[in-house]
Amino acid sequence: ALSVGGVGAARAQDDPVFIVVRYHEAARAAELCADKKFTRTEEDKLAVLVGQLTQHRLPVGEELNAIREARANLTARVTAGGCKDPLVADALHFYESFRDRLR
Secondary structure: OHHHHHHHHHHHHHOHHHHHHHHHHHHHHHHHHOOOOOOHHHHHHHHHHHHHHHOOOOOHHHHHHHHHHHHHHHHHHHHHHOOOOHHHHHHHHHHHHHHHHHO
16 A cells, blocks of 8 residues: 555655645744745745756646635645644645745
8 A cells, every 4th residue: 555655645745746746835834834035036936946857747727726826725725734734744744845946
């Protein structure tokens, strides 16, 4: 079962929508739970990073929809369960893994 889950997780990480959602959920979690205020430069670097990781495989409209949905879903999750919610905590942990790349 672990190997099947591992393969599924690996495939998900290759999905450009998954990548966009993961990074933007993490950024939103940092805004809401770590009081992070992103500068325009940091926002631009996040966009470049996500674009590189997705190899720009998503049409712009699809990417924008994924970003909006990711941010809205994370906001709802924080509203419902707070910053200690396991998915929010995971998003914050993930943010820490790439935070320095936005400087």
